[in-house]
Amino acid sequence: MxxxxxxxxxxxxxxxxxxxxxxxxxxxxxxxxxxxxxxxxxxxxxxxxxxxxxxxxxxxxxxxxxxxxxxxxxxxxxxxxxxxxxxxxxxxxxxxxxxxxxxxxxxxxxxxxxxxxxxxxxxxxxxxxxxxxAQCSEAAAADVTVMTSLIESRPLDADDDARQALEAAVAPGRVWSAREFFEAKRNELRERHARHGDTSDNLEPNLKEGPGGLRDVQTLHWMALRIIGTSDLESLVSAGQLGADEAESLDRERINLSRLRYGLHLVAGKREERLRFDYQKRLAERLGYVDTDGSLAVEQMMQGFYRSASLVQRIGERLMQRFEEQIEGEPIPQPIDALFELRRGYLAARDAGWPRQPAEVFDLFATWAARGDVRGLHSQTARALAEALPELPDFVAATPALHVRFLQLLRGPEPVKTLTRMARLGVLGRWIPAFARVSGRMQFDLFHVYTVDQHTLAVLKNLSIFASGEHDERFTLAREVWPRLRKPELLLLAGLFHDIGKGRGGDHSELGADDARVFCGAIGLSAIDAALVEWLVRKHLLMSTTAQKQDITDPEIIHRFATEVGDRERLDHLYLLTCADIAGTSPKLWNAWKDRLLADLYTATRLALRRGLEHPLAAAERAVETREAAHAMLAAFGTGDREIESLFSRMPEAAFRRGRPDQLAWQAGALRGVATGDTRVRARPVAAHAGAMEVFVHSPDRDGLFAAIVATLDRIGLAIQQARVLDGPEGTIFDSFEVIPSDPRHIPAAEEIEQRLEAALAGNLDEIKPPRRAQPRHLRHFRIVPQVAFDDTAGGRTQASLVCTDRPGLLADVTRVLRHQGLRVHDARIATFGERAEDLFQVTAVDADGHDQPLDEPHQQALKEALLACLEGDA
Known part of the structure; x- marks a missing residue:
C-alpha cells in the first residue's frame, strides 16, 4: 500500500x-x-x-x-x-x-x-x-540533562539557519558556561557512581550507567565539547588533553563496552542496560567465549568488562583533571621535596622525565601515604606512571633495594591505602603478576559478590579497621587481638595472597601458599615470617569451616583444631584473617552469629593452647566448669544456691557440656515459675548486633515440635543460623535457636517472638505449615544438584547432611520432611554460602519401645528420597 x-x-x-x-x-x-x-x-x-x-x-x-x-x-x-x-x-x-x-x-x-x-x-x-x-534556551538553562541532549543535536530536516540558531541558543555565552557545565556533569557522574556503590565490580553491573560504563565515556565527550569545542579523540590529543596511548585505550574500551551493550540488547530482546544473571551466560556464548578448565566462559566475559570499566575510570579521572586545569588555569606548584610537589592538591612529579628509575615509583606511594592533604594523583604523573608500567620489574627481577622499599611501604603509614592505590593504578599487578591475573576476575556465584582483586582489597580494608583500634560493633574481639601481632605486615601479606591462586584450575589455597612462599623468600623475609604467611594462606579457610560446619562446643573438635593451629601467634593471625575474609566476601555474609562463632572458637582454642595440647579438656570437665560459671552468674543476681540447683536439675546435662555460662544462666532464669507441662519461650537480642536474637524454647516433647518451631520462626521473618535441640528431664525439650531477620528492614521484637511462638505451640502442630514463597529471580541461575549423605559416627545418632540451592523457607520444608519420616532432631547446624545451603542434622528413629536409634539403611534411603522429592521444585 x-x-x-x-x-x-x-x-x-x-x-x-x-x-x-x-x-x-x-x-x-x-x-x-x-x-x-x-x-x-x-x-x-x-x-x-x-x-x-x-x-x-x-x-x-x-x-x-x-x-x-x-x-x-x-x-x-x-x-x-x-x-x-x-x-x-x-x-x-x-x-x-x-x-x-x-x-x-x-x-x-x-x-x-x-x-x-x-x-x-x-x-x-x-x-x-x-x-x-527561546524555549530551547529556557529548557537547557533549567536542566543540564536537556542541555546535554541539545549540544549533540544532528539536523535531519533543518537548514543552516535553523542549525546555527539552535547552536546559538545553547552557546556558553547564553547558558551553562564551560565551568558550570563541567561542575554539573562531574557532580552528576559522582552521584551516579554513588547510586551504583562506587564500583563497577557488581555481580550484575549496569553497562551504561555504572562506574566505568558507557555513560562515563559519554560524559567525557560532553565535557570536551563544552570546554574544548570538540570531542574527537585526535583533536584532544593535538590539544594536549589526551596522550596518544590514552586515546587509543579509551577508544578500545568504548568499543568493548559498546559490543557488550549491543549484544545485551539482542540477548534480552529489549532495552536492557543491566548485565543480569538472566543474560550473562547467553551473552558470553553469543560473544564466542568458551569454558576452560580454570574459568567459565561467563567469568571470562565479565573479567573483560571489569577491566574495561576500570580503565575507563582511570583515564576519565585524568581527563577530568585536565579539563579542570583548562578552566582554572595552570596551578602554582607547592614543592614537597626534590621529587614531588602539589598542584591544586594533586600529587605531581616535579621532573618531566619522571620516573627515571623504578625506586621512584615506590617513592611516589611513600610520599602519598605520608601526607593527608593529597586530593589524588596529578593527571600528568598518573599518565607517566601508566607509560612506565611496562618497565617496572616484578618482584622476581627486582633488586634487593626495591624489595626493601616495598616492605617499607607495608610498615609505613596507611599501608592498606597504599596497596589499594597501587592496585588501582596497575602497579601492584606489575609487581606481583599473579595479582594481575585475578584483577577483574569474578566467580559466577552469589557467595562472592566482588571480583577477586576487589575482594582482596576489601579484606585488607577490614584489617585496617582492626589496626585503627576504633570500635566496630561487627567484630567482638578483633580490636583486642590486633595489638598482639608481632609484625602486622605479615597479616597484610597473607590477606594479599589468600585468594591469588583462584582461576588456575587447582586448589587456590595451595597455589596461593606456593606463591606466598616464593614472594616472601624473594623480598627477604626470615624463614619464620615466611612460614607464617605461607601457612595462613594455605589454611585461611580452616577456621571458618570449623566454626560453621562443626560443633565447637565439643572439646574434641576444639582440641583437633588447636592441634592444627599449633600456637597462639597463628591463632591470632588466623582469627583476624578469617573475620576480614568473611566480612569482605559480601556485605550480607557477616552477621552476629558468625562473629560469635569465631569469637567462641578463638576463645576456646586459646584456652586449649594455654592449657597445653598434652592436656585436652574432657567433656565432663567442661560441663563442671560451665556449671560453676553459670552458678556464679545467677548467684551474683541474688539467686540462692538451693534455687539454682533446683533450676539446674530441670536442665539436660548435655546443656552444660555444650552451652555458654551466660546462656545457661539466662535459660535457667527463664524456667522460674514454669511447671513441667508448661511451654516457655524466651528471646533476647545479641548485644551490639541489630536484629540478631537468641530464642529459647522449653516445652513438653511432642511429635513435630521441632518442625513447628522452625515453621513459626520462618513465618515471623527469622532465618535460623543454628539450632541446638536437647532432650530435657521428664519428657521435655530444651531447644535453642540463633536467628537473624530475613529482611533487615523488619526486625521483630523479642516480645513478639515469644508471644507468637507460645501461641503457635499451644495449638495443633499439624496446622503449622511453612509459608510458600516464590524463589528469588537470581537463585534460578545457580542451580545446585542436591546432595544427601549420612554419617553414623555421632554416638548413637545419624548425621544427615544436605547440600542444595538455598531459598526462602528451605529449612522449614526440610524439617517437615524429617517430621513426616517420624524422625527426632537432636541438633542442627545451618550454613549458607551465597546460593549454597549446607545443613547438618543429627537425627534418630524411634523403635517400638520409644528408644532413639540411628537410622538403618532403609530409613536412610527413605529419607534421602523424601528430601530429594521436596527439593525437586527448586529446579
Whole structure:
C-alpha cells in the first residue's frame, strides 16, 4: 500500500495509507535489525553496525516526516541525545526535537501528532520535544540533562539557519558556561557512581550507567565539547588533553563496552542496560567465549568488562583533571621535596622525565601515604606512571633495594591505602603478576559478590579497621587481638595472597601458599615470617569451616583444631584473617552469629593452647566448669544456691557440656515459675548486633515440635543460623535457636517472638505449615544438584547432611520432611554460602519401645528420597 500524499488531510484513505506504511516500516526495520544481528555475531565492526542502524532509522523517520509535514511549513527536525550522537543500539530510544516558533507549532499540531504516532506504529520508541528557539534556551538553562541532549543535536530536516540558531541558543555565552557545565556533569557522574556503590565490580553491573560504563565515556565527550569545542579523540590529543596511548585505550574500551551493550540488547530482546544473571551466560556464548578448565566462559566475559570499566575510570579521572586545569588555569606548584610537589592538591612529579628509575615509583606511594592533604594523583604523573608500567620489574627481577622499599611501604603509614592505590593504578599487578591475573576476575556465584582483586582489597580494608583500634560493633574481639601481632605486615601479606591462586584450575589455597612462599623468600623475609604467611594462606579457610560446619562446643573438635593451629601467634593471625575474609566476601555474609562463632572458637582454642595440647579438656570437665560459671552468674543476681540447683536439675546435662555460662544462666532464669507441662519461650537480642536474637524454647516433647518451631520462626521473618535441640528431664525439650531477620528492614521484637511462638505451640502442630514463597529471580541461575549423605559416627545418632540451592523457607520444608519420616532432631547446624545451603542434622528413629536409634539403611534411603522429592521444585 502506498503512503498518503504529503500533507494530505487525515481522511479514511490517508489513515489506511499511514497504517500500511507503518506496517511496512516496522517489517523493514525488523529485517534490518536481523541482518545487523547476523553481522554482529560474525564479529562485525561495532561502529559500522551502529552507523547502519542510524541510517535505517533515519530513512524511516524522514519518510514519516515528509508524509506528515508539508514542505515549507517552517518546522525543523533534529536528532538529539544518543540518536543525535550517531550511537543507536538495537533497542535504544529515538530522541527527536522539532524546532519552530509557537505560532508555527500551533498551526501544525495535528501534523506533528500524526508524525509521532506513525513512528510509534512503526515500532520506533520515540521521545520528542517541540520547542521554539527561546524555549530551547529556557529548557537547557533549567536542566543540564536537556542541555546535554541539545549540544549533540544532528539536523535531519533543518537548514543552516535553523542549525546555527539552535547552536546559538545553547552557546556558553547564553547558558551553562564551560565551568558550570563541567561542575554539573562531574557532580552528576559522582552521584551516579554513588547510586551504583562506587564500583563497577557488581555481580550484575549496569553497562551504561555504572562506574566505568558507557555513560562515563559519554560524559567525557560532553565535557570536551563544552570546554574544548570538540570531542574527537585526535583533536584532544593535538590539544594536549589526551596522550596518544590514552586515546587509543579509551577508544578500545568504548568499543568493548559498546559490543557488550549491543549484544545485551539482542540477548534480552529489549532495552536492557543491566548485565543480569538472566543474560550473562547467553551473552558470553553469543560473544564466542568458551569454558576452560580454570574459568567459565561467563567469568571470562565479565573479567573483560571489569577491566574495561576500570580503565575507563582511570583515564576519565585524568581527563577530568585536565579539563579542570583548562578552566582554572595552570596551578602554582607547592614543592614537597626534590621529587614531588602539589598542584591544586594533586600529587605531581616535579621532573618531566619522571620516573627515571623504578625506586621512584615506590617513592611516589611513600610520599602519598605520608601526607593527608593529597586530593589524588596529578593527571600528568598518573599518565607517566601508566607509560612506565611496562618497565617496572616484578618482584622476581627486582633488586634487593626495591624489595626493601616495598616492605617499607607495608610498615609505613596507611599501608592498606597504599596497596589499594597501587592496585588501582596497575602497579601492584606489575609487581606481583599473579595479582594481575585475578584483577577483574569474578566467580559466577552469589557467595562472592566482588571480583577477586576487589575482594582482596576489601579484606585488607577490614584489617585496617582492626589496626585503627576504633570500635566496630561487627567484630567482638578483633580490636583486642590486633595489638598482639608481632609484625602486622605479615597479616597484610597473607590477606594479599589468600585468594591469588583462584582461576588456575587447582586448589587456590595451595597455589596461593606456593606463591606466598616464593614472594616472601624473594623480598627477604626470615624463614619464620615466611612460614607464617605461607601457612595462613594455605589454611585461611580452616577456621571458618570449623566454626560453621562443626560443633565447637565439643572439646574434641576444639582440641583437633588447636592441634592444627599449633600456637597462639597463628591463632591470632588466623582469627583476624578469617573475620576480614568473611566480612569482605559480601556485605550480607557477616552477621552476629558468625562473629560469635569465631569469637567462641578463638576463645576456646586459646584456652586449649594455654592449657597445653598434652592436656585436652574432657567433656565432663567442661560441663563442671560451665556449671560453676553459670552458678556464679545467677548467684551474683541474688539467686540462692538451693534455687539454682533446683533450676539446674530441670536442665539436660548435655546443656552444660555444650552451652555458654551466660546462656545457661539466662535459660535457667527463664524456667522460674514454669511447671513441667508448661511451654516457655524466651528471646533476647545479641548485644551490639541489630536484629540478631537468641530464642529459647522449653516445652513438653511432642511429635513435630521441632518442625513447628522452625515453621513459626520462618513465618515471623527469622532465618535460623543454628539450632541446638536437647532432650530435657521428664519428657521435655530444651531447644535453642540463633536467628537473624530475613529482611533487615523488619526486625521483630523479642516480645513478639515469644508471644507468637507460645501461641503457635499451644495449638495443633499439624496446622503449622511453612509459608510458600516464590524463589528469588537470581537463585534460578545457580542451580545446585542436591546432595544427601549420612554419617553414623555421632554416638548413637545419624548425621544427615544436605547440600542444595538455598531459598526462602528451605529449612522449614526440610524439617517437615524429617517430621513426616517420624524422625527426632537432636541438633542442627545451618550454613549458607551465597546460593549454597549446607545443613547438618543429627537425627534418630524411634523403635517400638520409644528408644532413639540411628537410622538403618532403609530409613536412610527413605529419607534421602523424601528430601530429594521436596527439593525437586527448586529446579
Amino acid at each position: 502506498s503512503p498518503p500524499p504529503i500533507g494530505h488531510a487525515p481522511d479514511a484513505a490517508a489513515n489506511a495509507g499511514w497504517a500500511g506504511w507503518a506496517a511496512s516500516a516496522r517489517e523493514s526495520l525488523a529485517e534490518g535489525q536481523a541482518a545487523l544481528a547476523v553481522r554482529f555475531d560474525a564479529g562485525g565492526d561495532i561502529d559500522r553496525l551502529l552507523a547502519s542502524r542510524i541510517m535505517a532509522v533515519d530513512r524511516q523517520v524522514l519518510t514519516a516526516w515528509r508524509m506528515c509535514v508539508p514542505e515549507g511549513a517552517g518546522l525543523s527536525l533534529f536528532a538529539v541525545g544518543g540518536y543525535g550522537r550517531g550511537e543507536l543500539f538495537p533497542h535504544s530510544d529515538i530522541d527527536l526535537l522539532v524546532m519552530a516558533e509557537p505560532e508555527v507549532q500551533a498551526a501544525h499540531e495535528d501534523a506533528l501528532s500524526r508524525f509521532f504516532t506513525s513512528l510509534w506504529d512503526a515500532g520506533l520508541p520515540v521521545g520528542h520535544a517541540v520547542r521554539s528557539i
